[in-house]
Structures are given as C-alpha cells and as structure tokens.
Amino acid sequence: MKKAIFINILILSVVLYSCGNDPVPKPNGMLRLEYPTASYVSVEKVCPYIFQVNKETTVKTSNNCSMTVDYPQMNASIYITYKPVKNNLDKLLRDAQKLTYEHVAKADNIQEQPFVNPDNKVYGMFYLVTGNAASASQFYVTDSTSHFLTGSLYFNTKPNYDSVLPAAKYLEEDIRKIMESLKWQN
Numbered sequence: 001m002k003k004a005i006f007i008n009i010l011i012l013s014v015v016l017y018s019c020g021n022d023p024v025p026k027p028n029g030m031l032r033l034e035y036p037t038a039s040y041v042s043v044e045k046v047c048p049y050i051f052q053v054n055k056e057t058t059v060k061t062s063n064n065c066s067m068t069v070d071y072p073q074m075n076a077s078i079y080i081t082y083k084p085v086k087n088n089l090d091k092l093l094r095d096a097q098k099l100t101y102e103h104v105a106k107a108d109n110i111q112e113q114p115f116v117n118p119d120n121k122v123y124g125m126f127y128l129v130t131g132n133a134a135s136a137s138q139f140y141v142t143d144s145t146s147h148f149l150t151g152s153l154y155f156n157t158k159p160n161y162d163s164v165l166p167a168a169k170y171l172e173e174d175i176r177k178i179m180e181s182l183k184w185q186n
Helices: 002-018 089-105 161-181
Strands: 040-043 049-054 058-061 067-071 076-084 107-117 122-131 135-142 147-155
Touching: 040 161, 049 161, 067 161, 076 161, 089 107, 089 122, 089 135, 089 147, 107 161, 122 161, 135 161, 147 161
Parallel strands: none
Antiparallel strands: 040 049, 058 067, 067 076, 076 147, 107 122, 122 135, 135 147
C-alpha cells in the first residue's frame, strides 16, 4: 500500500511539474547580410570605353573588349559584351532585348528603366528582372553610331530570388554606376 501511494505521488509530481507553459515555436531566423560601402575605381583597358567598378571586384578582359566583372564574395559576375556599331544598330538592339526577354518564362516581372546621359553620349536601358530567372539584371548602352555594350548579372548558383535578393540589390547599384560612369573612347 505504501508503495502504491509512493508511485501515485511520484506520477502526480511528474504530471504537475511537466505541465507548464505551452511550447512556443521560435520564429525563423533572418539572415543578416551586410555588404561594404561601395568604393569605385576606373577600369581603363585598351578598349573603346572606360567605366568605374566596385573595388571589391576582379575584372577580366578578353581580346574583343568584352569583360567579366567578378564578385568572389557574392559568387556573382557581370558579363559585359562590346560590339562595334556598323550599320547594325537595329540588330544589336533586338538581340539585347531578346536576351533579356528570354528570361520571361521564369521571371515574375521585367521592369525597363531607360538611361540617358547626353553629356557622354550614352543611351540605353536597364532591366530589373524579378523572380527565379537566371539573370537578376541586364542592361545595354550605346552612342547610336559607333559603340554598343551589353551587360548581364548572373549568380553562380541555382536561381532563388529570395536568397539572392540582398546581393542583387547591392549589385544593381554597381550596374547603375557602370552605366553612369561609362565614357566612350574614340
């Protein structure tokens, strides 16, 4: 009998101590990404154009004045392609727009933002691509007579818009800086 009373008291004690506050699920953690304040330097290669890039990048140039601007810490690259205009401006414009709109199948939206810098004779379009498209941003610029330049931002990972959004926003400003600082060399 004493043993049964002891077991009942033990069970009652365990039940009373185990009854406390209901468990509360912890909120999902948010990744806090901080990028350094951008500082820019000029890229002056033996090409018919110059512009400024973030100091945190590595720039590789090919023989035809196309460039790759690598962001090793973000696992991203901006691919820049140069083509001379030789009575083919319409074709170059169509090709640049076609390249951007090939992402429409995966993109939620493609926002066009015209760019005009008459002082440096730089005219073009900046495309902000939202959604799980392969490229987060694209652009083209031209002087309409001699030079044509396109650029595309790619992350070296499977497209996941939510994951790359902070880096894409940061790099969007760098792409704008490339466009704003671009000058043609004749």
